[in-house]
Amino acid sequence: MDFRSSEQALGPRSEDVLPTTATAAVKVVIVGGFGVGKTTLVGSVSEIRPLTTEETMTQAGVGVDDTAGVERKTSTTVAMDFGRISINEELVLYLFGTPGQQRFWFLWRGLFEGALGAVVLVDTRRLEVSFDVIGRLEERGVPFVVAVNSFPEAPSYPVDELRGALDLPASVPIVLCDARSRTSSRDVLMALMHYLQALATAQEVG
Ligand SMILES: Nc1nc2c(ncn2[C@@H]2O[C@H](COP(=O)(O)OP(=O)(O)O)[C@@H](O)[C@H]2O)c(=O)[nH]1
Ligand SMILES: [Mg+2]
Numbered sequence: 001m002d003f004r005s006s007e008q009a010l011g012p013r014s015e016d017v018l019p020t021t022a023t024a025a026v027k028v029v030i031v032g033g034f035g036v037g038k039t040t041l042v043g044s045v046s047e048i049r050p051l052t053t054e055e056t057m058t059q060a061g062v063g064v065d066d067t068a069g070v071e072r073k074t075s076t077t078v079a080m081d082f083g084r085i086s087i088n089e090e091l092v093l094y095l096f097g098t099p100g101q102q103r104f105w106f107l108w109r110g111l112f113e114g115a116l117g118a119v120v121l122v123d124t125r126r127l128e129v130s131f132d133v134i135g136r137l138e139e140r141g142v143p144f145v146v147a148v149n150s151f152p153e154a155p156s157y158p159v160d161e162l163r164g165a166l167d168l169p170a171s172v173p174i175v176l177c178d179a180r181s182r183t184s185s186r187d188v189l190m191a192l193m194h195y196l197q198a199l200a201t202a203q204e205v206g
Contacts, residue, residue, distance in 0.1 A: 016049075019086060021089040022089070023091075024092070025092045025093075026091065026092070026093050026193075027096065027114050028117055029112060029118040029142075030098070031098050031099075031120055031121070031137075032100050032123075033100045033101070033123065033126060034100070035123070036123045036126075041119075042081040044182045044185045045083065045185040045189065047084060047085055050083040051080075053080060080097060080098050080107070081095070083095040087190070091193075096115070108136070116143075117145075118142050119145055119188055119189070120133055120137065120145070123154055124148060124151075124157060125154045130166060134167075143195065144192075145173040145188070145192045147179075147191075148175070150176060172195075173192075173194075175187065
């Protein structure tokens with residue numbers, strides 16, 4: 001029996017293999033309220049088949065998860081989304097999507113270990129679900145950018161107004177995105193990378 005050929009058939013797909021030129025791996029957490037598009041973003045941008053744990057919304061979520069505005073959503077992520085994207089030949093980002101609901105906060109403990117930064121995804125129909133998430137990131141000193149996911153039915157506000165509503169300092173980037181679009185989601189991650197770079201430079205200078 002020819003084992004070699006069967007091994008090849010079962011081996012990783014070429015896109016699953018980390019480019020040999022990669023020299024830096026960065027952990028990024030995608031966080032936000034229920035139904036803001038975390039799984040969609042990780043899925044659209046990941047070059048490996050994203051790993052997602054979705055489970056039909058359980059009794060625990062009834063009356064707790066605010067489904068107003070997301071009536072069509074019947075499942076909610078109870079664990080993590082995981083994906084990977086190569087920003088360039090050297091830099092690889094590992095993406096961890098995690099739910100923002102308070103009852104999942106126990107997941108945050110380990111998840112933010114070693115994370116360089118975060119993306120807070122928001123839906124303008126339910127900005128209030130982002131308040132706790134942003135507060136917790138600030139507490140932990142995790143740098144983050146805010147990405148406003150564009151749902152067609154969601155009202156659009158000027159960035160300044162959103163900044164005020166989310167009580168964010170002028171330094172925190174706010175970007176608009178469509179989580180279903182690969183380029184748009186990639187732009188969000190690029191915004192985070194530029195922000196982290198600017199922070200690092202400021203620290204060196206300061
Ligand atoms: N119109 C629109 N729908 C979106 C967008 N992002 C996500 N969705 C939809 O919104 C729902 C919730 O998204 P999901 O990624 O599961 O949210 P999560 O709970 O944050 O992981 C899904 O039905 C998505 O198809 C977007 O940018 N625009
Ligand atoms: Mg999800």
